[in-house]
Amino acid sequence: MSTPVKKKQIDPSTYGPWALVVGGSEGVGAEIALRLADAGVSSVLVARRSGPLEETAEAVRARGVECRVLSVDLTGPGAADGIAAACEGLDVGLVVLNAGANTYGAEFAESDMERVQQVIDLNITSPLAVIRHFAPALKARGRGGIVVMGSMAGYLGHADMSIYSAAKAFSRVFVEGLWLEMREHGVDVVEVILGVTRTPAMIRAGLDMDLPGMTVSEPADVADEVLASIGEGPVHVCGGEGNLKGVEFSSGVERGRIVAGAHKRMKALRGEG
DSSP states (O other), rough: OOOOOOOOOOOHHHHOOOEEETTOSSHHHHHHHHHHHHTTHHHEEEEEOOOHHHHHHHHHHTSSSOOOEOOOOSSSSSHHHHHHHTTTOOOEEEEOOOOOOOOOOOOOOGHHHHHHHHHIIIIIIIIHHHHHHHHHHHHHHTTTHHHHHHHEEGSSSOOOOHHHHHHHHHHHHHHHHHHHHGGGGGGEEEEEOOOOOOOOHHHHHTTOTTTTOOOOHHHHHHHHHHHHHTTEEEEEOOOHHHHHHHHHHSSSHHHHHHHHHHHHHHHHHOOOO
């Protein structure tokens, strides 16, 4: 039996009139933008691929709100400044950071440090810079929200993606501290932990999402759950009981057994046997 997805009507007076959705061109980010539009909240959508970005923007505008777009590589210099410029003059009440991903997989001993730095920049450096820009205004207005998309991978180390896992662990701990700071000023902060989700990016990666016992979430359901989690920080685990149990298991103290077991499951997900 699937877990019912909790829904919440977003209040434009708190989280609007504008939202920034980084990673808003497809998948979960696009679904979030559409739901915000249905609530009357306009969006600034940021992503690297301009084609899907424009398609989503048109769908958002068709719901009767405004939508700006910015095509930018978040690992490039000046990306955060470009995002700030795209939002110039707007009263942004909600910042959604959905662009973090594992863009490079290799054993660390054989890794290309430039590629490693790109993973760090995408998942840590760029989100920190964006939050640092918008947090003072949110603090001053006394209402709003910050949503950072996390990953179950951040609860334990993984072979061939150790930097990504470590970056997601950093993100979660950082957001817990940010939650403590910003709640004193009426700003909701939450890190939303995703498991396997049937997004275009995961499909392109060729992951085997039909493994027995695998919890696979749909982007539309995740978007509903993400928006419902605002105000329930600092951390919310998406995907129901299966993912909650996975996080509980991954947080245990028997690290050798836990990491080895997760490694075996990850190899199966990648189709490596």
